[in-house]
Amino acid sequence: MKLLLVRHGETDHNSDDLISGQVDVKLNETGVRQAKRLANRMDDWDIDSCYSSDLERTYKTVERVAERHGLDIRISKDLRERAFGEFEGRPKDDWRQKVRNSDQERIKISSEKGESLKQVGERLVNQLDQISRENKQDEVVLVGSHSVAIKAAILRVFDLKGRYYGKLEQGNAALTILRYERGEFVLDTMNDTSHLE
Template sequence: MGRMVTLVETGEMKPMMTYVCFIRHGETDWNKEIRFQGQTDIPLSETGVEQAKFLAEYLKDHTISAIYSSDLKRARQTAELIAAKHGLAVRATPEFRERSAGEWEGLTLSEIKEKYPDWEQIRFTGGAYGIEPVEQLKKRMLGGVEALVEKHQGEHIYIVAHGMCINAVLHVLTGGEYGIGKTRLHNTSMTRLSYEKEAGWKLLGINETPHLNAKKEMYS
């Protein structure tokens, strides 16, 4: 499956083009505290629930063929609010779980900077302190996404996941132009792509938050 992506203006979809929309989960208390979550199973905060509700309302008239999510609470809760508007069940998928942050889970960014002098390098490569290597993250994320594209050809797939996971996909598909170390994704933001066998991947939008445009205080 070809992986180099082209950034295009949104246009009419071809019949056999598969649409993939990644959504970052809503805010958690640890997001607000700039505390590394990794695979620690933190639920949405009150603000995160509100963000997800706004997104669910925005998407209620959009075509959604299937909704997948990470198996962590913050992603599942976000996905369930969207799915309820469409009468769909959320398919929780371990491949879309956040990257393990090892020893850093539960620590704030300032605590990590103080305790780990090499934090900046390790943050974007992993492989130390129990942190999942970035290349391993890319492999499992792309494997999961490509399996869904094969399964849902010509359909509209929504995947609720995590910032680092979505950025791992972007990094691979854009050859490093976007993604890890370059792209910030807000809570409940949408990142949209399409795939067609001959044309390959196309990037339709990154970090889109139209449902929060009038609510800047809810950005995270």
């Protein structure tokens, strides 16, 4: 099975360097263009099913692809972005400061009413496992999610330490491809944004 993990297109929160988390923000004009370019890239790809976070920015990104392939989108809250609690809507520098000042291992840091990288990685990987059980081994599945969630899943799947998180990139409308073979994930492509050039 091939899993096409896509991050949503740009939002004003992204361009303003704010934490969106689970706040339901919309794609901005750039994000809409990025979603169209992603859909154009996948026009002649064989895609068997589509899943998406229930947050509008991701759903609208996946919808562009799904419509062209005549596919329904299965919605899952488990594909949502990391919950940042009271940091949602605030500048990313506020969160970075919290991480710098913490004595905890990066993967375990969370805010009040928020999730740690470990928790969001487990949530997303559990959902990817569920998706793999719902689809056949030879199928290609599009999965729309979010930057931190996808990076946390990569950490979890490949048993990477939290210190590698900052080295992982996940741009807007980026494509990451995982193969699921015999119960294990294999990384084919990470953070491919060539369709935006």
